[in-house]
Amino acid sequence: MPSFDVSRSRFRLADEHVVVLSELAAGEEVPEEYTTAHKELVECGLIHRDGKLSHLLLPLMKTVLSPVVVISLEAGGRQGKLHHGMMIGQDDVVAHEAWPGQAEAEYSLVEPKTLVWKLADMVGLRQAPAAREAALPVVETTLGTVEAGLTALETLPPGGSADQERDYIGQGLASAGTLDGAALTQLTELISELRSSWRMTAAWQTAPGGLPAVEARGFAVWDCGPLGYWLRELPAEPLTADAITSATPFRLVRVDAKTIWTRITGLLPGEGEIRRA
Template structure:
């Protein structure tokens, strides 16, 4: 069910609710398949009988309909995949954060000066606690193939019930060994990283720009493994943004150990500068 918190300008909405609100805001008819979602919005007071949106929703919907910059965060962990993100509009910034096991995400307005802090919070960046995580003897680079890594990750989702962390690590190690492309030290490291993997995530940003006299899209991104006590590992290959159809089991997979401050710098680098923001805003529908 949708809900809202006036005190903090935040809303819990499923994709169906956002679709209904967008249709109503643009004056379009809501498809019959979204009738239940429309009734839920009516029941909670976010729209009235005539389909008029609550004034509380206006900053959110204006930004959803005309974002200048779209930032997407795809995170995967033991509770499944989650999709978070941020929309930067001409006048407002809206963040949306999913929650495991429920269809609604939390949408909230963000102070523009806190964008990097908000994105860092979304990925649970621990700057002070994780900068020097892991033993000094831990290798800083590991390279294998996509197929080998996927085999190791699949061991976490096996049919058998893992009785202990030791059994889980043994299952991962066995799955990795089938690839045959890892030496003993690398095999142990990758097995340890997968065992400690809290989440793997990728951040991408995109906005409209102008290049060689034509409209174009600027896209930036990077991906990270958060391995808890073993620290943060930047996925150098395949590099983001990457087209899924270009990835094969034989594609190179490379992780490089980094400090939290490196991730902070990468997050900052995702954002366009002031000139690019103005240009992106001017290219929104109905602008310029």
């Protein structure tokens, strides 16, 4: 069920609720398949009985309908995949954060001056006191090999020990035939300690030569807990599914939290890069 917190301008909304609100805010009819979502929004008070939207939604819907910059954050971990993000409008900034196992995401208004801090918090960026030393600062292989190791982790029988988990992952990586020795051991450890892997992408409209176009920047990171942060340099972001195969080169490079902070800041476009409506 949708809900909201007036004191902090927060809203819990599923995708269906956002569709309904967007259609109404744009002056359109709500599609029949969203009748249940529409009823839930009326019952919680975000849509009045006369069909008008609550005034509380004005900054949120204005930004959702006309964002200047859209930031997408796709995160994967042992609890599955989550999609977070941020929309930067002319006047307001809206963040949305998913929760494992829940249909609703939390939409909240963010003070524009703190949006980089908010993005860093979304990925759990922390200045760790001391991460374990890694035998290799760079790991290179193929995407197919990495997928074999991750698949082994996903299919690991429940109740196994940490050593059994590493053996299972190592066997999956070795089966691809592209890694051995220190590199095989290192990637096995990284996957075993993997808290989350995520990719952050920013997109906005630009006008090269006067013609409207979309510009995008992005990067991807593995958060490996006690083994620290690893920047995925290859395949480089932003990428599309049809641009990669099992033979696509894959490279992880050990980085610190400061580097990731710099990367997040660097995603945001400069004033001269954005096409204003």
